[in-house]
Amino acid sequence: MAKKMKACKRCNAITDENECPLCGSEVAKEWQGYLIVIEHEHSELARKMGISTNGKFALKVRE
Numbered sequence: 001m002a003k004k005m006k007a008c009k010r011c012n013a014i015t016d017e018n019e020c021p022l023c024g025s026e027v028a029k030e031w032q033g034y035l036i037v038i039e040h041e042h043s044e045l046a047r048k049m050g051i052s053t054n055g056k057f058a059l060k061v062r063e
């Protein structure tokens with residue numbers, strides 16, 4: 001990733017914006033792991049993490 005990306009503290013979505021484009025929550029600069037969800041309906045991991053849309057998500061976000 002060229003730019004320093006951030007991750008949403010609430011839904012874990014990865015973004016370069018200063019607020020989450022999905023839920024409008026605060027974003028954190030410190031996060032770990034990277035998950036690309038392309039078929040959230042069929043993804044066990046997405047379901048466990050409460051992800052209900054396709055996109056890029058962090059596995060862990062520092063509060």
Ligand SMILES: [Zn+2]
Nearest residue numbers: 008011020023
């Ligand atoms: Zn969010």
